[in-house]
Amino acid sequence: MRFFFLVICPLMLTAHIAAAQACTQIGQTPQSAFPICGTKELKQASVPLCAGRKINMPSCRDAVPPTEFTDRNPFWYKFTCYQAGTLGFTITPNDLSDDYDWQLFDVTGRNLDEVYTNPGIQVAGNWSEIEGLTGANNTGTRLMNCEGRAYPKWSSMPTLQVGHDYLLLVSHFTNTQSGYELAFGGGSAVITDPKPGEFTRAAYRCLNNRITVKFNKLFRCNTLAANGSDFLIAGTNAVVTSAAGVNCGNGFDMDSVVLTLDRPLPAGNYTLQVKTGSDGNTLLDACDNPIAAGRSIAINVPVPQAVPFDRIAPVGCKPDMIRVLLSDAVRCSSVAADGSDFRITGTGPAVAVVAAGTKCSGQLTDTIDLLLNGPVYLEGNYRIDLIRGADGNTLISECGVETALGQMVPFTTKDTVNATFNNRVRLDCVYDTIFLHHDGAHGVNTWNWSFEDGDTRTEQSPVKVYTVFGQKTATLKVSNGVCEAEHTENILLDNTLIAAFTIGTPVLCPLDLATFTNESTGNITGHRWDFGFGPGTRLVTPQPFRFPMTARDQVYQVRLIVTDNLQCEDTAVHTLKTVPSCRVAVPTAFTPNNDGVNDFLYPLNGYKTADLLFRVFARNGQLVFESRNWAQKWDGKINGSPAPVGTYAWVLEYTDTELGERVFQKGVATLLR
Structure with a gap:
């Protein structure tokens, strides 16, 4: 039915869209919808053809094949619910082989174009492919029937809420101009306005001698006599010569009318009355209910007064x-x-x-x-x-x-203002202080300071204290109540002092010299190195230094103390270890009995190795241990259980970082308990 055959016949779809016209005729858009009377049957003899707009229908998104829902060849109808209840109606095509669809929207307080985009205002609908009568009655089983012949033509009756406004779309999918009849019945909701017609206000406008009139309900535009004969003004010889409904150019009904008189009205009190016009009626609503002849409203025309010149808008900054x-x-x-x-x-x-x-x-x-x-x-x-x-x-x-x-x-x-400010910096070892000041010129009476750390101040001369130094930012916004200005300055606290150094290697083998690289920053005026051995030095970067070697590992703390031009100090410390040997070797035996002596099997002294791989095998060739870190040790267990006493083969390979050579070794070790 409304499948566009996007794959099977794209040329047909292209031709159809190119030929169709936009839906712009009165009644074919939500904004120009027909007003509905719930007690009258509406007859549309023909339906103008137009392409329509896409409607977002997520409740039918799973249709197969994919379906695009549009208000194709539509007419729109509007009504208000005056008594809550169910809504029943019938759409009867003039040609029963035609396919008509419909959708009901709750548009209370909404932009009417939301009918195309907002699924949340959809109340009920029927897009069945079956031809003939459609609508909502008590035989329907669901509020929404989607695309396809599997869906019935009747939907269940939706429940309307009192005081809500609704739009009903009737879409003629069959691409002909044959019309239909729309009749309401079977439901309990009341959609016929029960109020009698009344004036709500009327005012005389002396320019062009017009009276603007407002009613309490909507009346059909085509029941207003254009010659103004529906109205008379008591108490004057002035005659209404024309009447125009407000917004009747793009709609069917109006609640406001502009009347033009043949002469000015002098100051005084008048009465505007409704009467039967030259068209044989007064104003009629959608159900042909009239505003009764004789209804009236008083109009007071005051003595014309001059408009005083006594006020201007507040004058801002730099007014032009x-x-x-x-x-x-x-x-x-x-x-x-x-x-x-x-x-x-x-x-x-x-x-x-x-x-x-x-x-x-x-x-x-x-x-x-x-x-x-x-x-x-x-x-x-x-x-x-x-x-x-x-x-x-x-x-x-x-x-x-x-x-x-x-x-x-x-x-x-007011004077324009300037937010430029002065600043003075006082540097110290722990606290740096910035003294800020604005001169307050040109009537400035508010100051708003903000800093890079999120701090804010409102005084004219704030004092800002820092314990972390470096680049800082101060922004000031000033105002004199009318004019504003803003200024930002970057302020460098250049007394950051950081002692830092690196060591060539954290482990010294016999004959190795310790080397140090000074990476300290700041306005440094002095260095003191303490190696934990010997007299130290005050050089910026020490000469390579030889630590004493002993028969055991020895740990030293190397300390650098730097002093800056403010006599502030900072200290950096690194730990360095000397070892008696850096020759890689694997023990020939070990005793994993947790006595703290020779409990593990691993490559000793692997300080100058890289890309190391150490493996241990049982006599049957089973791999029982593997490590890529020389300090990771085999504890003599296989899968968590103590390994049997005996001989185990090992294979070791690594790169000697000092010589840059790849080394391969293998041997056996005895596990003793």
Whole structure:
């Protein structure tokens, strides 16, 4: 049915999409939906063809083959639930071989375009491939029927919530223009507005002699007589000459009407009444219920007043525009575009208005933007005087009353500010201190400091203390209540002192010399080396040093103390060991009895080896131990159990790091207990 045969016949799909038109006719979009009366049957004689838009239907995403759901050749209908209950309805095609689909959405408080993107507002639907009648009744077994002939044409009746607004999509999948009938019934919900029609407000607008009217409910646009004969005004000879429904250009109903009179209304009290118009009716709602003839609302037309010039928007920093705020609207045509209705004088730098801009709606504006001849950077006291401009008038109200001369509004400007600050650094061994200060010039009264470590301050002259030195960042934001500025400086605390060195090797074999590399940083003025033997040295980098060799391993602590130009000190320590032999050898016997003497079998003295591999085999050739670390030792166990007393073969290979040669050795060792 709505399978597009994306694989089987792509050329057909391409041709169909190219030929289809966008759905733009009234009633074919959610925004221009038909209003529904629950007691009336709607008849659509024909359906305009259009391509439609894709609807996100995750509840039907598993359709096979994949299906794209669209409001194809649609009409949309809107209604409100006035009594909660179930909704039943029937769509009867004029041609029973046609396939119609539908989807119901709850659009309460929603952007109507969400029907295409938001699955959360989908209430019920039916996209079955079966031709003929469809809808919602008590034979339905599920709220949503997806694509395919396996789904029935009837869905169960959804439950509506009182006060909620709904949209019903009727989509004509069969690509013909044959229409249908839509009838509601079988459910318990009430979707017919029970309220009688009433005025809610009406106001006279003297510009163009119009009355704007608001009703308590929606009425059909086509029941409004364009000549205004549905209305009369009691208490005057003025006659309504035309009536226009608000938003009737792209919809079927309206709740507001604009009436045009043949003459102005003088100040006084009037009554606007509804009567039967030249079209034979008053205004009718979707169910043909009228607003009763004789319904009325009072209209008070006050004595026209001038609009005062007495307020402007707050003036910001470096203003190049002043915004005039009016308590009521004036005619846009009364505002001279060159700004000559206004003059600025004051104690600060000379300022002139060079243009005036208006934001007009219906030929009226309540906001005027005065463009200045340049930004005002300095502090000053000013006043804006209203004068008669180059157009020969001041400001003229909607009702034609000119604002009197002599009105003015004072304002002040503030100096621009500078956030540049001073800093002074005091260095010490443990604590470094930064003294910061802003001069407070140009009326600055707030200071907001922030530092690289997240610390913040609000005083004018903060003191910042560090125990970790190096590069620091200080940012200051200042304000005088109007103008703001920001400044950042990087401050180097260059007394970081770190004692550091490396040793050539942590283990010294006989005849080896100890070497040291000094990696200390800072403003260093002195070094003291202590080798744990001998007198030490004060050289930056010591000469190679020979430690004494003994018959046993010996450990020495090598210490470097550095001093900087502030007489601060830091110390680094490394441990170094001397060994009596570095000749690699494997014992010929060992006794794993945990007496602390010769308990393990391993390569001795592997200090100058690399890529080592040591293996031990039983007499039957079984590998009982393997290690790639010479200090990892065989404890005389096989799979956790003590190995039998006897002879075991071993194989050792490694690279001699001093000579750069690969060495291979093998032998036997006796396990004794």
